[in-house]
Amino acid sequence: MKDSSNNRHALVISKDYPQANFTWILSLALAALFWWNSFPTKTDELNPFVFALFCAYMLTSIFQLFITRKMKKDLLNTGGIHKTTRRLGYFQLASLLTGNIFAAAFAFNLINKRKTPEYTFAVYTLLTQLAVIAISSVNLFKPYVSDTFLIAMASLLVIALFHLVALILTVHYVREYTAPRWMSILAVVLMATAVTGNLFALLLGWSLFMKSRRFDSSRLLKWNVMWEKITRNSTAVLGMFFILLMLTISITSRFTFDYALAVENNYSAILQAPSIVYPFGTDNFGRDVFSRIVFGARISLLVGFASTILPGLIGGFLGAIAGYYSNRIDNWIMRLLDILYSIPGILLAIAIIAAFGANTVNLIIALSVGGIPTYARTMRANVLMVSNYDFVDSAKALGASDFSILFKQVVPNSLAPMIVKSTLTIGGAVIATSSLSYLGLGVEPHIPEWGNILKVGSTYLESNSYLAIFPGLAIILLVLSFNFLGDGLRDALDPKLD
């Protein structure tokens, strides 16, 4: 009796089991989506390509359900997952061919019992690289490709191979706190491959570097614990994966995608439905919507990050000063910021853009100004809390000046909530960017930006609805990823939950 209750507990605390459930449900939902779309409403013919996708996802989902059942049985009987069940993960890896990232991520997780943060990094490094190659290879069906396409694709493939090697080496040699010394070379090369935007490689490289160079064990412990907490939350890692994928795409698209296809008019291909040449169709000027969405990621990420970092710095600085210095300064700063706080962000942005005109720089400024008070409040609350700690008193006793105490001791220790806050607000900034562009108040209309693409799409809603659907999906996915990551970071960094 006691044994079975123990095993029930094992089921509850297992990290793999909830992810298994999550994966089959999501695969099933995607399969349903493809089923729905395999019969276009106008013609009653079956769309063979979408139907094939449906079959593949359905199969994955059924197989995933089978694995999940088996895991549950193993956990209830023995309290652990059986080796043969873990072997099934190798078969599930095949779902990678259909682009089912969720199933693939689960399979990688299932195969390896002993999961170091490096293993997770290595898996996602490889997945990101493969996804970038898959997305870029869509260009193969285009009438022409950019001049650098072949070289870029070749180097991406080489890097992907290298990442695969890194993954295998990580599985074999990296332990919880140690890694062989020769791995520091591998680590440096890995960090260098992060120039493609694949920051998972940077994380993996840095992590390996710390372990192979035998860094201080308390530092390693902290690093391990933090990343274990974050990677335990599978949705947070998937969110991070999608964000970094977008980042990598927006960097590599410079070489693998042809900008002309996204911005130059092509009157021989106006308003074409999605096909293999134009995966998301073409718009009213014959521009390829897929390329436009890919290039739009760049703007969304740029504006999102800029309009988060800028108010984060200004608001953080003001909040730190308000929280640390006298009541009078505090009152002045916070009352003045109350004025900014009482105007809704979008309205303030509209007013600023009305005054200075619609372009990307003004958009960033407009969105930043509205964000200052939120960050100031967050920072102030943390500084108020942290400046009561003992280490601040001891710094004072050592004769440090107020300014150096504030920025060397207090602020670094109150950054965690700021990071969480900013991750959660980047999503809002991305939405605000596209909303303002949709109103004609954001990015200039000729630049491919998701809001601009949607604006065109909204006029063809009745006849060519795909023009409005795909950019919207891109926005939702990116914002959802930021929200998932933010939630995961909050759970991992929030001291209240410790």
Added chain:
Amino acid sequence: MAYTITSLLQKSYKEAQGKTVVQVLLVLAGLPVHLVIYFIYLIRKKDQSRDTVLKDIALELSKEQLSDQWHADYVDQLSRKRTFFQENVSDKELHEVAEKLVEERKKEEITRRTVDYFNQNGIQRTTYSVYFQSLLERRHFLLCTLLPGVLMYAILLLISNPFLTYIAERLIQSVLVIVGVAILVFTILYISPFDPASNILGESATQEQIAAFNQLHGLDLPYWQQLLNALKGIATFDLGSSFAGNEDVATSIANKFPVTLTIALFSVIMAVVIAIPVGILSATRPNSFLDYSFMFIALIGLSIPNFWQGLIFILNFSIKLNWLPATYSPSNHLSMIMPIVVLGTALTASIARMMRSSLLEIIHEDYIITARAKGLSKSQMLWKHAVGNAMIPVITVIGLLFGGMLGGAAVTEKVFNIRGIGSYIVDKQFIPDIPAIMGGVVYIAITISLVNLLIDILYAFLDPRIRSKINQS
């Protein structure tokens, strides 16, 4: 009754003495009363017992012949100083300085002894504020000065009650914030590099036409004059006419506000009705399938841009299924449904998440364990102790998000072609039509401030923690 009022006034006047701001306010509010009373006080002060006491003490001092002794001491000190620094000072000057020092010391000694004397005999030193306090005790004084001093008495009554003080402070704060918002928005529009005159009149406009336009709308005035006019306009609901179309801005805003407000209000109601039960269900079954699904849906709701959701709704419910009209018309109530749902989605999602986390936090508090330990059933515990407390932060969040919703209404209004305040501002920004944008933004900010003010005041009455905090301060 009169007695209690006088004592109340007296008490709050006494308490006000520590706070400079309040004191200044009191003097300003009751200026006529204070002037007269201060005059009377000065006259009456002359024949107060204090003067006689002072004289007595001075006499006593001269009898003790302390001044000669002090004089000798000072001369000694000064001459040492002179020799040490090798200064060139004559004896006569030295004596004069010593004399001065003695006089100063005498005065100090007298005041010190007087204070001692009064303290010993338990007599309060009569100052103006003490004198005024003693007057406040008298009923007929109150009746006489009621008319000129009514403002001051109102302030006194106000600060005698911590709740009223809190409300008044909050009100003043809101007014200051609103003035700040008006100044900020006006300044942003003022420093705009665009020229409305040439935008409206076109490229071919002559210099005279532009000058006439600027004069008509007061754009040739200096900054301060324009700012003052704008503030006055906002306070009196008279913002003049818009640059383009020559319509009265205040009237157009008044015409467009109700639609926006109605839709926003219904959205809030929808959000509360859906989100609170969802949040409670999720929090009572944490980490269950239901919880995960609800929170997943909520996160998706947070991540959908309003305009895209609107477009997808139009595509599905208007174009494909033909259930609801695609654009808003005031006569058709069905056309309200989609805008309300679209505008309320993000709010619903946030409230549901907030409710869940707030309730989860409360459920783990000690007093809930106590409630369970004393034998309450789970539902009793939930409804009597947990939900009410969990609602407190949620209502604050609703108030804050309401503002964001009014701001975001512009996008939804554009999608559904609603002629609300949001789309009005967006339409006017291309010129830029300064009075229209300014009026729209500031009146929305005022609405938001009022809503938040109302919520804060409600809290002061409902939340016992805030109540006790107010009473303590």
